[in-house]
Amino acid sequence: VISSARGAGWPAEAIHKERFAPVxxxxxxxxxxxxxxxxxxxxxxxxxxxxxxVLDVLLAAGVDAPYSCQQGICGDCIVRVLAGEPDHRDxxxxxxxxxxxxxxxxSSRALSPILELDx
Numbered sequence: 001v002i003s004s005a006r007g008a009g010w011p012a013e014a015i016h017k018e019r020f021a022p023v024x025x026x027x028x029x030x031x032x033x034x035x036x037x038x039x040x041x042x043x044x045x046x047x048x049x050x051x052x053x054v055l056d057v058l059l060a061a062g063v064d065a066p067y068s069c070q071q072g073i074c075g076d077c078i079v080r081v082l083a084g085e086p087d088h089r090d091x092x093x094x095x096x097x098x099x100x101x102x103x104x105x106x107s108s109r110a111l112s113p114i115l116e117l118d119x
Contacts, residue, residue, distance in 0.1 A: 007014075011098075012074035012095060012096060013094060015021055016061070034048060034050060035113055036113060037057070037058070037114075037115050037116075037117060038083075039116075039117055040082050040106060040119065042063075046061060052108055055067050055070065055106040061113070063119065065105060065119060066079075067105070071090060071106065072090035072091055072092060072104050072106055072107030075104070077105045078119055079082050079105060079117050080094070080101050080102060080108065080117070081101045081102070081103045081116065081118075082101070082116040082117065083114070084110055084112040084115035084116055085112040086108055086109075086115065087106070087108060087111045088108050089107045089109065090104040090106075090108055092104060103115075
């Protein structure tokens, strides 16, 4: 359905997905090398290790970060990246949103050593 809509020229913002079962492989969202997340509003810095999500580390540290599904499919945890290169592993952001610097804290990681978020 999504391929057909794109082929018909629908803008990405007008196409939405719904899932009715959880994503099976959550390990794929958290695998990868360690990196540092810096929060622009507080100056806090957190190391995100292999097997950890940005969201889990922030919540464990008491940061009031938005979230819902924790699987990269709802979009509630989206924040803006101010510096660094994200490694997008979500199923919710459009190509335009990714280009505009949006990031899902529950499922995406960093390709750069430091990722600065608008939190």
